[in-house]
Amino acid sequence: MVKVSEFDKVFNEAQRQGRLSFYFTNRGEEACSVGSGAALRDDDWVWPQYRELGATFWRGYTIEEAANQCCHNELDATKGRQLPMHIGSPEKHLMYVKSNLGQQVPAANGAAYAMKLQRKGRCSITYFGEGCASEGDIPSALNIASVHGCPTIFFCRNNGYAISTHTDDQYKSDGIAPRGVAFGMPTIRVDGNDLLAVYAATRAARRIAVEEGKPALIEAMTYRIGAHSTSDDDSKYRRADSPEEGYDSERAYWDARSPIVRFGRFLEARGLWTAEEETALRKTERAASIKALNDAEKRAQPHVKHLFTDVLDEPPWMLRQQQADLKAHLAKYSEHYAEVTAEQIESM
Amino acid sequence: MLSRAVTRAAAQRAPLGARAMSGVTQMTVRDALNGAMREEMQRDENIFVMGEEVAQYQGAYKITKGLLEEFGSKRVVDTPITEAGFTGICTGAAYAGLRPICEFMTFNFSMQAIDHVINSAAKMYYMSGAQIKVPIVFRGPNGAAAGVGAQHSQCFAAWYAHCPGLKVIAPYSAEDARGLLKAAIRDDNPVVFLENEILYGMSFDIGPEVLDKDFTVPIGECKIERAGSDVTLVSYSRGVHTCLQAAEELAKMGVEAEVINLRSVRPLDRLTIIESVKKTNRLVTVEEGWPACGIGAELGACIYESEAFDYLDAPVERVTGADIPMPYASNLEIDALPQINNIITGVQKVCYRL
Numbered sequence: 001m002v003k004v005s006e007f008d009k010v011f012n013e014a015q016r017q018g019r020l021s022f023y024f025t026n027r028g029e030e031a032c033s034v035g036s037g038a039a040l041r042d043d044d045w046v047w048p049q050y051r052e053l054g055a056t057f058w059r060g061y062t063i064e065e066a067a068n069q070c071c072h073n074e075l076d077a078t079k080g081r082q083l084p085m086h087i088g089s090p091e092k093h094l095m096y097v098k099s100n101l102g103q104q105v106p107a108a109n110g111a112a113y114a115m116k117l118q119r120k121g122r123c124s125i126t127y128f129g130e131g132c133a134s135e136g137d138i139p140s141a142l143n144i145a146s147v148h149g150c151p152t153i154f155f156c157r158n159n160g161y162a163i164s165t166h167t168d169d170q171y172k173s174d175g176i177a178p179r180g181v182a183f184g185m186p187t188i189r190v191d192g193n194d195l196l197a198v199y200a201a202t203r204a205a206r207r208i209a210v211e212e213g214k215p216a217l218i219e220a221m222t223y224r225i226g227a228h229s230t231s232d233d234d235s236k237y238r239r240a241d242s243p244e245e246g247y248d249s250e251r252a253y254w255d256a257r258s259p260i261v262r263f264g265r266f267l268e269a270r271g272l273w274t275a276e277e278e279t280a281l282r283k284t285e286r287a288a289s290i291k292a293l294n295d296a297e298k299r300a301q302p303h304v305k306h307l308f309t310d311v312l313d314e315p316p317w318m319l320r321q322q323q324a325d326l327k328a329h330l331a332k333y334s335e336h337y338a339e340v341t342a343e344q345i346e347s348m
Numbered sequence: 349m350l351s352r353a354v355t356r357a358a359a360q361r362a363p364l365g366a367r368a369m370s371g372v373t374q375m376t377v378r379d380a381l382n383g384a385m386r387e388e389m390q391r392d393e394n395i396f397v398m399g400e401e402v403a404q405y406q407g408a409y410k411i412t413k414g415l416l417e418e419f420g421s422k423r424v425v426d427t428p429i430t431e432a433g434f435t436g437i438c439t440g441a442a443y444a445g446l447r448p449i450c451e452f453m454t455f456n457f458s459m460q461a462i463d464h465v466i467n468s469a470a471k472m473y474y475m476s477g478a479q480i481k482v483p484i485v486f487r488g489p490n491g492a493a494a495g496v497g498a499q500h501s502q503c504f505a506a507w508y509a510h511c512p513g514l515k516v517i518a519p520y521s522a523e524d525a526r527g528l529l530k531a532a533i534r535d536d537n538p539v540v541f542l543e544n545e546i547l548y549g550m551s552f553d554i555g556p557e558v559l560d561k562d563f564t565v566p567i568g569e570c571k572i573e574r575a576g577s578d579v580t581l582v583s584y585s586r587g588v589h590t591c592l593q594a595a596e597e598l599a600k601m602g603v604e605a606e607v608i609n610l611r612s613v614r615p616l617d618r619l620t621i622i623e624s625v626k627k628t629n630r631l632v633t634v635e636e637g638w639p640a641c642g643i644g645a646e647l648g649a650c651i652y653e654s655e656a657f658d659y660l661d662a663p664v665e666r667v668t669g670a671d672i673p674m675p676y677a678s679n680l681e682i683d684a685l686p687q688i689n690n691i692i693t694g695v696q697k698v699c700y701r702l
Contacts, residue, residue, distance in 0.1 A: 106436020140433030
């Protein structure tokens, strides 16, 4: 959770400095992703929305890989084709984050269904916010998962806001949990800021999915402490008043009971952790994130030939022709294209 | 969104100019599609079919007849009415290594799921840097049928042909249906396979090689259905049938039309069309879809961007469906779709005989 928190700070600041075009933070929701991620097997499929960096790091995805993707450099596995934080790793069974909200939910059923047909004893987990839950894809996915017995864990992070839309304007129901019940699946509401509660709920859901071949819905109540992304100014819409006296604002109230604070205190109370250790850990993680960012920035950008590759498995003749035209152009006017090396032109 | 498709008795016709002779095999498009799916599912257990009514009902148009009995309910899967739900499942299953055939009861309903077709299927290989293949076939009837009204009659060829990352196929004959569906299922890319309800019942002569279990037709190549020297007619799907009928009438008027069946609208085999236009000097495109930004517009661009432009003796003429939502009344519907006389008029225009 601390790793996510420090990575978030470094990369969010980097966007504000103009070094990245875009970034999403996970502030306040670290327990949702780390707790659930830890309850799965490494080969269960993870279908994220975009605020699950904790589950991604848990799986072994490194900060260097994340930095390369955010800086869309030559080491980026997706060859510079996606926005920052649209991370993933098929070999680690982490599906890529995608911009079209909600599509991950029915698709997670597909992976779950495939694993069930192949009798692999595994499941899918898919994450979505309470705002995303309004998309038509989500009720469709809940229904079809129930009907067909897809071993899918539906994990809803109810974090209070969908960009600027407060939950009061997102739904009139009692949160998202009734939708699981409506579609006939076991459903639980959990304190999303309690790391161990999230872990326990996901373990239980996983057992249902894998042993009973049924989906389950977890609604994790949490709070989005940061902005939606670097593209919005949450001071314009975040509610000012704390739900209880003694805190300056709604955000301050939740900051005081964030997952990292709560779990840190829990461990401290048992003599397993100290404030000094936390400070030291934060320092180490911050340094590692800064180094990862600096290293990633220095790397070259993706080869221009990747404009043309991977549209289909075999390049269609028109793209081959256009690539050949570009190669000839770059060769002829190479002195105007200092950033493209002779080797790169040759290899087109 | 169930449609009660009113299938008028589409006449079982032999291909024009041919009559069934003893010893020549005939096959309907429906049987060609059914047999292709069956054989591919026998060959590879990762292939499964999913959609509304595909299993117990044997398919809304009976294209999946008998598959449930042979392969069971885990591989022939009936779904609730949720295109978003089942198209999502099929796409996710394809990412995970299965080879789904996702049936839309008609392609009109694919609009409920088009985000999955384009954003989750078509773009994924590119966006994942070649890490995730999507070997999925989206199939179902496309375009006008007979008396099914505006929301069941749209042609999606131009919409899907627009998108990189997809292959888009529109078969005409039984040979096309069988060979192209097998090719589509074996292809590792996402394929949109646009059938036609009126063609389902049509019967075609097929050669013995077509019956081979490994018979495929190459994706991205046209077929010249009828050679001619005076004008090139290009169409796809049911439009090919109307072109062949028009060609017979034109021959009586002393005009020999070359009829090209596109077979694939993406990739579009412009080279064959260019060569044909260089020979005939005149091009008339025929499609049942709407004119704006349609396949005919694309074919015109293929010609004027190429050396064939210098060979044209007249501008390219488009014959298309009327630029209106499809009316229901049969007299109006006939007027809204390209008929033989519309094609003849188009040819006369480019021959300066009007």
